[in-house]
Amino acid sequence: MPELPEVETIKLGLSKKIINKKITDIVVYNKKSFQGNKSDVLQQRVIDVERRAKILRIILENSHSLLFHLKMTGQLIYIDRNKRVAGGHPSHDWHDKLPNKHTRVQFTFDNGAGLFFNDLRKFGWCKVMNQEEVEKSFGLFGPEPFSNDFNLKYLLDKAKRYPARTIKQFLMDQTVVAGIGNIYNDEALFLSKIYPKTKVSKLTSHEWQKIITNVRKVLTKGIKYGGTTDSDYVDADGKSGGMQNHLNVYHKTGEKCQSGCGGIIERIVIGGRGTYFCPNCQKEKI
DNA sequence: CGACGGGCCTGACAGC
DNA sequence: TGCTGTCAGGCCCGTC
Numbered sequence: 001m002p003e004l005p006e007v008e009t010i011k012l013g014l015s016k017k018i019i020n021k022k023i024t025d026i027v028v029y030n031k032k033s034f035q036g037n038k039s040d041v042l043q044q045r046v047i048d049v050e051r052r053a054k055i056l057r058i059i060l061e062n063s064h065s066l067l068f069h070l071k072m073t074g075q076l077i078y079i080d081r082n083k084r085v086a087g088g089h090p091s092h093d094w095h096d097k098l099p100n101k102h103t104r105v106q107f108t109f110d111n112g113a114g115l116f117f118n119d120l121r122k123f124g125w126c127k128v129m130n131q132e133e134v135e136k137s138f139g140l141f142g143p144e145p146f147s148n149d150f151n152l153k154y155l156l157d158k159a160k161r162y163p164a165r166t167i168k169q170f171l172m173d174q175t176v177v178a179g180i181g182n183i184y185n186d187e188a189l190f191l192s193k194i195y196p197k198t199k200v201s202k203l204t205s206h207e208w209q210k211i212i213t214n215v216r217k218v219l220t221k222g223i224k225y226g227g228t229t230d231s232d233y234v235d236a237d238g239k240s241g242g243m244q245n246h247l248n249v250y251h252k253t254g255e256k257c258q259s260g261c262g263g264i265i266e267r268i269v270i271g272g273r274g275t276y277f278c279p280n281c282q283k284e285k286i
Numbered sequence: 287c288g289a290c291g292g293g294c295c296t297g298a299c300a301g302c
Numbered sequence: 303t304g305c306t307g308t309c310a311g312g313c314c315c316g317t318c
Contacts, residue, residue, distance in 0.1 A: 001292070032313095054293085071293055073315090121314045123293070162307075169308095174294080181293070231316095272310085273292070290318085300308080 002070040004145065004179030005222025006233050006241065007051050010076050013236030015049040017078050018058070018109060022046075025108035033104035033119060036128025040064045053141045053178035057134065065134050067127045068117065073102075073232040074124035080113035094238040120232060141178040145215050150177055155208050163201035169271045170200050171215070180215065183228055183250045186276045187218040190249045195282045196275045197268070202285050221246060249276040257281060 002010070022045045028034045044060035051057065056076065058066040068076060077094055098116045099106050105126050107115040117126055129137070142158075143149035158176050170176055171185050180188070189196050191214040194207060203211075227233055227241030230251065234240055248258045249265050253276065257263040263280025 069293085072291085119314095120316070121292085123314065164308080172293085271308095288318105291316105292314105294313095296310105296312085298308105298310085301306085302304105 001072045001181050001183065001230065002074060002227070002233055003054055003181035003184050003222070004051075004219050005184070005243065006227035006235075007054050007056050007070070007179075008223050009227045009235050009241065011049050011051045011056055014056075014058075014076065014078060014115075017080075017113070017236065018046045018115065019048060020045060021113070022110040023060075023107055024110050025106075027099075027106040027108075028104070029099065029106070030104040030119075030122060033117065033122065033124065034126050038128075040128050040130075041066060052138045052144070053174055054181065055138075063131045065129050065131075067129055067134065067137075069125055070119070071121065071123035071125075073120040075102075075116070075118040075232060075234055075238075076236060077116045077118065077234065077238045078113060078236045079116065079238075080111065082112050141174050142176045144178050145180065145219055150212060150215075152205060152208055152212065155212070156205070159200040159203065159208075163199065165200050166197045166270055167194060167200055167203065167211070168196040168273070168275055171211070172271070172273070177215070179219070182273055182275075183230070183247070184215070184218045184222060186250050187248055188214040190277060190282060191217060193281050193283075195284045196270055196277050198285055249278060252276060 022043060023041055026038050026042065041060060041064060044062050046058055047061055048059045050059065054069060056068040077098065079094060079098060102118040102120045103116050104119050105117040162170060167189065168185060171180050188211065192207065192210040222228060222243045225242040225246060226235060228243040229240035230244060252265040253267040255265050257265060257278040257280060259281055261280045263278040265276055266279050268275050
């Protein structure tokens with residue numbers, strides 16, 4: 001599931017490839033996957049590529065934007081079929097295989113390259129928005145985890161508003177903090193040694209401080225390793241990430257805790273979401 | 287073959 | 303009444 005590090009990785013890859021290129025064609029294979037007017041996008045040059053929360057934004061010269069939410073199974077793969085690279089093309093595996101049956105929207109650029117929006121589950125979307133609409137929708141998100149606005153005072157304040165929530169649900173809420181999903185949530189709580197069902201009203205300032213530090217730590221590590229590939233996630237070159245080899249708890253039910261504490265990782269459900277933790281390191285508050 | 291998962295939105299509902 | 307917070311259900315389809 002693409003979370004902040006995965007979308008950031010795609011952004012870094014895509015910006016190297018599509019800035020200054022003009023979109024010359026759009027093919028929509030699944031109507032619900034593309035919302036808005038093609039005419040606002042066609043023949044427009046890409047000015048920049050950004051990320052806000054888990055949303056990827058391609059900014060065009062006419063100030064319209066293409067926004068993508070990949071939800072769980074979305075992919076954005078860029079392929080330049082004209083490019084010949086010694087030793088093989090980085091996206092060689094995908095080269096002659098796109099579009100495939102999961103391709104929902106296909107963009108073509110003025111250099112002949114293609115950008116393929118694939119999405120097995122069809123939960124993801126691509127929306128065309130003008131400047132005002134983008135600002136409005138981005139304004140609904142909480143602070144970015146790396147911004148100064150994500151601080152102790154802010155969190156204590158928010159926690160007061162939602163005292164009954166568990167810390168797991170609290171961090172998943174995109175209006176509280178933007179970009180955290182199931183994987184990095186569990187990993188950050190593990191590093192913070194906090195039981196995921198702990199009510200936010202019970203957390204101390206020291207614990208909140210640990211949460212801030214460790215949220216940033218796991219997201220930074222995720223970006224460093226190019227994201228987590230659990231099932232479908234690939235970067236803009238179609239390559240898998242590497243962070244799945246550096247996780248402590250996510251999808252590790254029954255395995256020994258990496259800390260060496262002797263605990264066995266457990267899975268519970270919080271707010272309908274699978275949650276992984278070490279019952280030894282992350283003790284329930286009594 | 288049916289159950290399941292999962293981010294996010296919507297609508298229903300509870301509480302003050 | 304009206305606002306706010308919480309929760310269940312729906313969207314999908316490959317995997318188990």
